[in-house]
Amino acid sequence: MEDATATSPVVREPAMTDVARLAGVSHQTVSRVLNSHPNVREQTRLRVLAAVKELGYRPNRAARALVTGRSQLIGVIAQNSTLYGPSSLLAAFEIAAARQGFAVSVHRVPELGPASITAAVERHRDERVAGIVVIAPTASADEALAGVPAEVPLVTIDGDPERGAPMVAVDQEHGAHQATKHLLEAGHETVWHISGPPDWFDAAGRIQGWRRALxxxxxEVPPISTGDWTAASGYRAGQMLARMPEVTAVFAANDHQALGALRAMTERGRSVPEQVSIVGFDDVPESAYYSPPLTTVRQDFGAVATTTLDLLLGLMNGAETKGAQPVITPELVRRESVRAPLGD
Amino acid sequence: MEDATATSPVVREPAMTDVARLAGVSHQTVSRVLNSHPNVREQTRLRVLAAVKELGYRPNRAARALVTGRSQLIGVIAQNSTLYGPSSLLAAFEIAAARQGFAVSVHRVPELGPASITAAVERHRDERVAGIVVIAPTASADEALAGVPAEVPLVTIDGDPERGAPMVAVDQEHGAHQATKHLLEAGHETVWHISGPPDWFDAAGRIQGWRRALxxxxxEVPPISTGDWTAASGYRAGQMLARMPEVTAVFAANDHQALGALRAMTERGRSVPEQVSIVGFDDVPESAYYSPPLTTVRQDFGAVATTTLDLLLGLMNGAETKGAQPVITPELVRRESVRAPLGD
DNA sequence: GCGGTAAATGTTAGCGCTCACTGTTGACGC
DNA sequence: GCGTCAACAGTGAGCGCTAACATTTACCGC
Structure with a gap:
């Protein structure tokens, strides 16, 4: 016996029928137990479970996906970047999905153009994912989404609020409003803004909130310095702003830009916060250790992730939440980079 | 036209047989074309391709995975963190995999203990992934890997060099050696070290390199201040170091710890680089905008990612590279946080 | 024109699972 | 005692694909 099998090189993984044979039931009963269907006698259930354990049986998800047409996989599309926001969001989402028993297949695209987004969506659909999440913070990304068939559950994060599709977003406008108001209340005449790239909805929302507070x-609403989220761009904008004595308060669209601006100010002898106050956005963990510690706005990525997952799960179950667009409210974190202007 | 199809509830996706029928061939020929097998007449190939395009056919990867026992999916296991190194690595790997036609399924684990690692591996094997990559920078993670059956291609990143399993790593020892030597050559008597968590191989390697250079x-080899990669821990260590006048040079195990130390020094009136020189590790994009711009060590995550993928692909194809452990060499980036000590 | 060979295509049988059925019990009411 | 119905279990088909084998076609040299 041993010799006969010894020559067999392939040790096939146990399948459902193997479990069924061992438990003395049909494969269908095993299936019922594994999918916790009702109408299985407790005694049978335990026998099947024992057999599963004894054989070390693990269901073949590919086979299940084939017959059901859905895998237990959620596809995520994100931009290729190590930006703090998107990466944190992604990590939070992966955790949330794992908790619900879903694996996450991530597809990074080089840029968020319609072509690469469409390709990524197709790829995920090939994989028969149960749903798709697109971190689509730019206008170009959002366009491509219009072409996705409605039967694929799809939730956008930080996408175009106007599109009316299921989306979760942080209330950027509110966060920026808080930040700007905080500077104004400290006594500053007005607040200058170093914005993010204009095609990002986040950046646009922050501009709006800043302008509304003003x-x-x-x-007065001063002209905007446009950045690209990097510290380098914040530095360039800061160099300009540092030369203008009337600038006493700056709201940067993210912490890294704020850091760049801070550096530029310091280099030019304009001390922060004595001469110039600065507020950032994101609350990256290090911002508490900038010089000075940065006042900023914190977004709760964990809340965004779980909200997104809930919405997606609802969509998968055919919930009529087509137009749902829950919003997460960010929060001002006060540290030491804001002070009343000297003139006061 | 619209009305006719509107009544049909299920619009089945086209399958291979549909393509075959339209092209006037058998489904097997379609399969051959799609998998670029030889022995298909050019004319037939084109006819099949045209049919594929006309129907908008996309192969069902679940079906393929079922019959071949392998999906075009690479499973990645990583720790739940937004640490710069691991996140950058992950992003780079996703890009590299996509270029080779592989999707990446990411599983984040709350902590790198044997239990969660084992569970993550099982989950990926259920999915019939073609291979697994584990970003296993801690000792606890590495233990769990011993139990994984050999038939699953598995590559570790930044794991235990002693284990002898396929692994890709950055030469931390070399990077730390360079950094420390750089400080020594600037004229400092010795270099103090703020290390990472001791159970991380990266941290251990950096300690070794630092010690060897010394x-x-x-x-003299001064006592180590142990941190946990955060700016906060660097700050705490920095506060201690700032009180000791003999400390003129500090090598922090990453940029964020360096930032914290920098802040502590500044607060205590010890100016950087005039009185104290600091070197970090990682070259996070913002480190060029710290005050002063930070001298640090850059790791090429793209190279780690592509090397890992190559190794994994080799393993999948049965290459005898069981013991391969390619190493990526990091590079010193000189900026303004290092200067000769005052006494000189 | 004929066998022989290689190239090109078709046929058949599953992969491991779920779905939609069809049986088989046993408890209960009258 | 018989029908009824629910609870429980089994049977067979088929999801869409690839592997292995079977078959047809094209082409060559003599």
Missing amino acids: QEAGA | QEAGA
Whole structure:
């Protein structure tokens, strides 16, 4: 016996029928037990479970996906970047999905153009994913999404609020408004803004919130310095702003830009916060250790992730939440980079 | 037209037989074309391709995975963290895999203990992944890997060099050696070290390199301040070090710890680099904008990613590279946080 | 024109699972 | 005692694909 099998090189993984044979039931009963269907006698259930354990049986998800047309996989599409926001979000989502028994297949695209987004969606559909999440913070990304068939559950994060599709977003406008108002209340005449790239919805929302706070206070709305989220771009903008004595308060669209601006100010002898106040956005873990520790706005990525998953799960179960767009509210974190202006 | 199809509830996706029928061939020929087998007439090939395009056919990867026992999916296991190194690595790997036609299924584990690693491996094997990559920078992670059956191609990144399993790593020892030597050559008597968590191989390697450089130069080896990669821990260590006038040079195990130390020094009136020189590790994009811009060590994550993928692909194809452990060499980036000590 | 060979294509049998059925019990009411 | 119905279990088909083998076609030299 041993010799006969010894020549067999392939040790096939146990299948459902093997479990069934061992437990003395049909494969269908095994299936029922594994999918926790009702109408299985407790005694049978235990016998099957024992057999599963004895054989070390693990269901073949490919086979299940083939017959059901759905895998227990959620496809995520994200931009290729190590930006703090998107990466944190991705990590949070992976955790949330794992907790619900879903694996996450991530597809990074070089840029968020319609072509690469469409390709990524197709790839995920080939894989028969149960749903798709797109971290689509730019206008170009959002366009491509219009072409995705409605039968694929799809949730966008930080996408275009106007599109009316299921989406989860952080209330950027509110966060920026808080930040700007905080500077204004400290006594500054007005607040200058170093924005993110204009094609990002996040950046646009932050601009809006900043502008609204200014207008509500009757403050002048100065021209915007446009950055690209990097510290380098914040530095360039900061160099310009440092030369203008009337600039006493700056709201940067993220912490790294704020860091660049801070550096530029310091280099030019404009001390922060004595002469210039700065507020960032993101609350990257290091921002508490900048010089000075940075006042900033924190987004709860964990909340975004779980909300997204809930929405997606609802969509998969055919819930009529087509237009749902839950919003997560960010929060101001006060540290030491804001002070009243000297003139006061 | 619209009305006719509107009543049909299920619009089945085209399958291989549909393509075959349209092209006037057998489904097997379609399969051959799609898998670029030889022995298909050019004319037939084109006819099949045209049919594929006309129907918008996309192969069902679940079906293929079922019959071949392998999906075009690579499973990655990583720790739940937004640490710069692991996240950058992950992103780089996803890009590299996509270029080779592989999707990446990511499983984040709360901590790198044997239990969660084993569970993650099982989950990936259920999915019939073609291979597994484990970012296993801690000793606890490495233990769990011993139990994985040999037939699953598995490559470790930054794991235990002693284990002898396929692994890709950055030469931390070399990087730390360079950094320390750089400080020594600037004229410092010795170099103090703020290390990473001791159970991380990266941290251990950096300690070794630091110590070797010191010993080679005949310098005293001061006690280590242990951190946990965060700026906060660097700050705490920095506060201690700032109080000791003999400390003129610090090598921090990563940039964020360096930032924390930098802040502590500044707060205590010890200016960097005039009174104290600091070197970090990682070259996070913002480190060029710290005050002062940080001298650090850059790791090429792209190279780690492509090397890992090559190794894994080799393993999948049955290559006899069981013991391969390619090493990527990091590079010193000189900026402004290092200067000769005052006494000189 | 004929066998022989190689190239090109077709046929058949599953992979391991779920779905939609069809049986088989046993408890219960009248 | 018989029908009824629910609870439980089994049977067979087929999801869409690839592997192995079977068959047809094209082409060559003599």
